[in-house]
Amino acid sequence: DQQVKQNSPSLSVQEGRISILNCDYTNSMFDYFLWYKKYPAEGPTFLISISSIKDKNEDGRFTVFLNKSAKHLSLHIVPSQPGDSAVYFCAASGSGTASKLTFGTGTRLQVTL
């Protein structure tokens, strides 16, 4: 049972435009959500997170939006840069198991010139 889903395996965006990566979850006990970026043969790099008490969090070019009623979150990258090309994972955790992250399957973002 895939509790965290990223339905788009890949996304291609032009440099300078907005990249929107989506993530859905099914477990209503999740209360913290994170986005990670991963290059091949490296560990995931933490990007940004959001608690379920918020609906938006910004950090520079990265903004995460959370819609609790729809059990949906999205990561916006503006403007997209070629160095953003990587696989992006969303992850979720619950209050009793904060250390246990449940990951989505990832979306490969390619930013083209």
Place this chain on the structure above:
Amino acid sequence: KAGVTQTPRYLIKTRGQQVTLSCSPISGHRSVSWYQQTPGQGLQFLFEYFSETQRNKGNFPGRFSGRQFSNSRSEMNVSTLELGDSALYLCASSAMDGGHEQYFGPGTRLTVT
């Protein structure tokens, strides 16, 4: 601050053997979690250690075990290796007690032949 370090980076073992992987967390971090990444199953949580105690465990067989030392360094062990254990094993550390943001090491690529 130095990041999470993992040794070795690459390992080739034969079916039936056992293997021990090592992880040193970011200085001051007391929680260490382990994850397995495979093409078929994605990133899956193995277990988490905090103050030398296993605090959370994923759905893996008992062949997978771990421990944490008083300096927060952690090891994971896989006994009686199977071909399906070939994967990237990632270690992550977090700062707070039950902190959500986890910072990953580069991983150990294990190949079982």
